[in-house]
Amino acid sequence: MAKKILTEHINVPGIETFDVYRRQGGYTAVEKALKTMTPDEIVEETKKSGVRGRGGAGFPMGMKWGFLAKPEGVPRYLVCNADESEPGTFKDHYLMKSIPHLLIEGMIIGSFALGAKKSFIYVRGELMYVIHILEKAIAEAKAAGFLGQNILGTGYDLELIVQSGGGAYICGEETALLESLEGKRGNPRNKPPFPAVKGLYQSPTVVNNVESIANMPWIINNGADAYAGIGIGRSTGTKLISASGHIKKPGVYEIELGVSVEEFLNSDEYCGGIRDGHHLKALVAGGSSVPILPAHLIMKTANGEDRLMSYESLSDGGFATGTMLGSGGFIVFDETACIVRNTWNFARFYHHESCGQCSPCREGTGWMEKVLHRIEHGHGSMHDVDLLVDISKKIEGNTICPLGDAAAWPVASAIRHFRDEFMWHITNPHEASQPGAVYQGEMALV
Amino acid sequence: MEETKPQLIKITFDGIEVEVEPGTTIMQAARKIAEADESQGHLVPPAMCYYKPLPTSGGKCRACLVKVAQGSAKDPRPMPKLVPSCITQVQEGMVVENTTNQGVLDTRKSIVEFLLINHPLDCPICDQAGECHLQDFAFEHGSVKTRYEEDRRTFDKIDIGPFVQLHMTRCILCYRCVYTADQITDKRVHGVMNRGDASEISTYIEKAIDNDFSGNVIDVCPVGALTDKTYRFKNRVWFSKPEDAHCDCSKCSGKVTLWYRGDEVIRVTARKNTWGEVNEFICNTCRFERKKTSDWVLEGPTKVKRSSVISANKYRADLIKKPDFALKLAATQFKPIDDTREFVTDGETIRQQSIENNDKANHRSLLAKNN
Numbered sequence: 001m002a003k004k005i006l007t008e009h010i011n012v013p014g015i016e017t018f019d020v021y022r023r024q025g026g027y028t029a030v031e032k033a034l035k036t037m038t039p040d041e042i043v044e045e046t047k048k049s050g051v052r053g054r055g056g057a058g059f060p061m062g063m064k065w066g067f068l069a070k071p072e073g074v075p076r077y078l079v080c081n082a083d084e085s086e087p088g089t090f091k092d093h094y095l096m097k098s099i100p101h102l103l104i105e106g107m108i109i110g111s112f113a114l115g116a117k118k119s120f121i122y123v124r125g126e127l128m129y130v131i132h133i134l135e136k137a138i139a140e141a142k143a144a145g146f147l148g149q150n151i152l153g154t155g156y157d158l159e160l161i162v163q164s165g166g167g168a169y170i171c172g173e174e175t176a177l178l179e180s181l182e183g184k185r186g187n188p189r190n191k192p193p194f195p196a197v198k199g200l201y202q203s204p205t206v207v208n209n210v211e212s213i214a215n216m217p218w219i220i221n222n223g224a225d226a227y228a229g230i231g232i233g234r235s236t237g238t239k240l241i242s243a244s245g246h247i248k249k250p251g252v253y254e255i256e257l258g259v260s261v262e263e264f265l266n267s268d269e270y271c272g273g274i275r276d277g278h279h280l281k282a283l284v285a286g287g288s289s290v291p292i293l294p295a296h297l298i299m300k301t302a303n304g305e306d307r308l309m310s311y312e313s314l315s316d317g318g319f320a321t322g323t324m325l326g327s328g329g330f331i332v333f334d335e336t337a338c339i340v341r342n343t344w345n346f347a348r349f350y351h352h353e354s355c356g357q358c359s360p361c362r363e364g365t366g367w368m369e370k371v372l373h374r375i376e377h378g379h380g381s382m383h384d385v386d387l388l389v390d391i392s393k394k395i396e397g398n399t400i401c402p403l404g405d406a407a408a409w410p411v412a413s414a415i416r417h418f419r420d421e422f423m424w425h426i427t428n429p430h431e432a433s434q435p436g437a438v439y440q441g442e443m444a445l446v
Numbered sequence: 447m448e449e450t451k452p453q454l455i456k457i458t459f460d461g462i463e464v465e466v467e468p469g470t471t472i473m474q475a476a477r478k479i480a481e482a483d484e485s486q487g488h489l490v491p492p493a494m495c496y497y498k499p500l501p502t503s504g505g506k507c508r509a510c511l512v513k514v515a516q517g518s519a520k521d522p523r524p525m526p527k528l529v530p531s532c533i534t535q536v537q538e539g540m541v542v543e544n545t546t547n548q549g550v551l552d553t554r555k556s557i558v559e560f561l562l563i564n565h566p567l568d569c570p571i572c573d574q575a576g577e578c579h580l581q582d583f584a585f586e587h588g589s590v591k592t593r594y595e596e597d598r599r600t601f602d603k604i605d606i607g608p609f610v611q612l613h614m615t616r617c618i619l620c621y622r623c624v625y626t627a628d629q630i631t632d633k634r635v636h637g638v639m640n641r642g643d644a645s646e647i648s649t650y651i652e653k654a655i656d657n658d659f660s661g662n663v664i665d666v667c668p669v670g671a672l673t674d675k676t677y678r679f680k681n682r683v684w685f686s687k688p689e690d691a692h693c694d695c696s697k698c699s700g701k702v703t704l705w706y707r708g709d710e711v712i713r714v715t716a717r718k719n720t721w722g723e724v725n726e727f728i729c730n731t732c733r734f735e736r737k738k739t740s741d742w743v744l745e746g747p748t749k750v751k752r753s754s755v756i757s758a759n760k761y762r763a764d765l766i767k768k769p770d771f772a773l774k775l776a777a778t779q780f781k782p783i784d785d786t787r788e789f790v791t792d793g794e795t796i797r798q799q800s801i802e803n804n805d806k807a808n809h810r811s812l813l814a815k816n817n
């Protein structure tokens with residue numbers, strides 16, 4: 001069995017309660033951190049562990065903490081990003097509803113390390129029941145003296161506040177999240193200034209994903225070296241993968257970074273393989289925002305090496321032949337899936353979720369959706385495919401926040417790898433627009 | 447104590463060196479170049495959302511994206527992406543490429559395209575036509591054809607308050623009016639609702655902004671989305687004659703531009719600077735109620751410097767440099783006509799002629815009215 005850091009105790013009955021969590025060794029990391037370590041030592045430990053942000057960008061967490069500005073007399077904040085709305089990603093939800101104290105324990109350690117006296121967990125609006133679970137857990141932790149005034153007699157005060165979002169994907173973007181937390185419209189901010197300098201209420205702020213923060217108790221208990229010993233190369237530790245699509249066992253799995261894609265997809269410990277009688281056609285490895293890969297580039301990289309579940313291996317080959325680990329939303333397509341329809345579906349999502357502040361994303365996402373809709377419904381023309389590529393290029397890199405890129409990549413990559421399928425839709429409009437029709441032409445399946 | 451002058455920062459913009467104060471943006475540095483030498487006006491990046499008098503505006507439309515080829519003297523690496531020049535601060539030794547970089551120009555062309563796909567292009571019936579920044583932007587940086595074949599988004603016209611009408615269909619979501627409303631009132635009643643291309647400018651539950659300075663949203667709007675109801679369909683701007691005037695107003699500076707048709711003041715606006723920006727907002731009384739010459743002390747004709755058809759002969763053939771499609775089109779599709787009239791270049795003659803033309807036009811419209 002692979003090493004479990006986050007989900008080790010997740011199936012213990014009653015683990016969502018303080019008592020059971022405590023009996024499993026919970027909150028010992030808070031005791032250790034607050035009583036025997038200085039904030040700087042914790043930041044150092046985090047840096048040494050090599051843990052990277054699990055929200056999508058994979059930025060080293062310790063380094064982010066080290067960047068936090070510390071001007072005199074200005075409060076600092078730690079904000080947990082629990083807005084999880086990326087299609088194909090549902091790990092934070094699972095973690096918070098099953099073992100809420102793990103996140104709270106991580107938040108206490110993180111807040112102490114950063115010198116935050118007030119910290120926030122921003123939860124996507126649809127997850128009201130999770131908010132209730134978190135609030136209950138916070139009340140328990142407070143009653144046990146792990147939150148509130150003078151925690152464990154160390155003189156450290158911390159208030160932890162759960163805030164519900166309004167159900168907008170864009171509020172997962174860290175600066176939009178901060179705007180929303182301030183009670184404003186969730187429009188991403190232009191950067192610089194970065195949140196580390198001017199974040200929540202214009203004060204230095206760190207925003208981290210749920211899973212990133214939930215790693216902290218283990219790192220404190222077991223040491224950075226033990227954490228860095230798990231995984232492969234610069235992809236240290238474990239990662240929660242949300243597996244969905246045409247596989248036998250969809251669900252959330254904790255993997256050691258570095259297992260092969262083949263093992264993850266086919267072994268019974270994880271996805272259990274493609275459903276019977278079908279073949280692998282394509283994979284979105286890291287949530288809807290990352291480039292889609294065709295079958296022949298999934299198990300092996302372009303130069304024939306085994307493709308591993310790690311930041312480096314998945315992005316091997318750049319966007320030409322690789323993709324990204326992203327937030328770990330592993331969406332599997334077999335030969336019954338229509339790539340054009342799926343691309344349209346993703347485009348529709350980004351069109352719907354664009355905040356509308358900057359012109360390339362506001363106008364470009366809608367344009368791409370409409371063109372894809374036309375192609376899917378049998379009204380495409382030959383130049384539409386190149387038009388889509390051109391629109392995606394004009395959005396990419398020219399927007400305020402990465403949502404523009406996230407909208408452009410799925411479209412550009414689908415055309416890069418499945419151009420024939422788009423062409424078939426255009427040249428056989430009648431056939432292609434029948435319900436359930438899928439391209440049967442030449443392509444590699446695994 | 448001796449006063450220390452802030453160290454000036456030197457940057458290179460399109461090959462021209464300029465020294466500016468720390469904290470200056472690339473856009474302001476470029477404007478400084480153009481203010482020192484008017485012939486360099488074309489180097490200044492276009493701004494569709496940035497509006498200097500409105501703090502925190504800018505960064506949204508992406509019209510002003512430029513290439514930073516060298517970040518600073520200390521860190522000479524180029525910046526990986528194009529940056530919005532309106533909000534990016536200069537660094538010592540920075541090298542910026544605007545009109546000298548093809549990638550920047552291509553991107554700008556696509557920004558025009560993006561802004562136009564959902565725009566109704568109803569210039570012939572739009573009051574803003576002639577002083578519309580989107581027209582100028584499209585004319586200077588756009589392409590002649592559209593690749594957009596889909597439906598355009600539309601909204602119903604709504605009145606916001608007794609004086610201002612919102613044509614949301616024309617709006618480019620620059621947020622200038624939102625910032626203006628934020629600054630002139632502490633009750634936040636004007637903002638953006640919904641997301642993406644369904645976003646719309648709105649007053650809180652259709653509440654009219656009954657603020658004394660609400661009319662200024664008309665002046666800051668770069669397009670014809672917010673228009674003056676007292677001026678609706680009265681005239682084309684190029685047929686009216688702007689005169690600077692002032693009055694002794696208890697609420698605002700009283701410094702305005704009066705727009706004449708014949709002897710009649712058909713519109714009052716705040717004064718705009720070279721960059722089309724209003725530095726001194728005016729009150730609604732001056733704007734909507736003082737429409738007689740006797741209400742004002744006239745100062746003389748308004749000097750309109752750039753970015754408007756009113757700045758005489760903007761579209762004159764020999765001044766058109768970009769885009770060349772106009773010339774190409776002219777070369778292929780139009781027959782030469784025998785026109786022996788001379789080009790007039792001196793300002794006074796042009797003014798006289800425009801007054802005459804204006805009067806003729808007014809005369810015609812008067813005739814039409816009387817018949």
Ligand SMILES: Cc1cc2nc3c(=O)[nH]c(=O)nc-3n(C[C@H](O)[C@H](O)[C@H](O)COP(=O)(O)O)c2cc1C
Nearest residue numbers: 053054055081083084085172173174208209212402
């Ligand atoms: C459009 C958009 C949506 C995002 N949504 C989320 C999200 O739901 N959860 C999340 O943790 N990060 C999300 N991110 C990434 C955050 O901006 C940010 O990078 C992350 O929260 C940082 O945490 P980390 O360093 O721990 O990964 C999103 C980014 C973008 C551009």
Ligand code: SF4
Nearest residue numbers: 355357358361399401
């Ligand atoms: S890229 Fe899209 S979502 Fe991000 S700020 Fe611009 S319009 Fe908003």
Ligand code: SF4
Nearest residue numbers: 617618620621623667
């Ligand atoms: S109404 Fe005018 S000023 Fe307001 S956002 Fe739209 S274009 Fe900008």
Ligand code: FES
Nearest residue numbers: 496505507508532
């Ligand atoms: S003027 Fe700079 S982004 Fe709009």
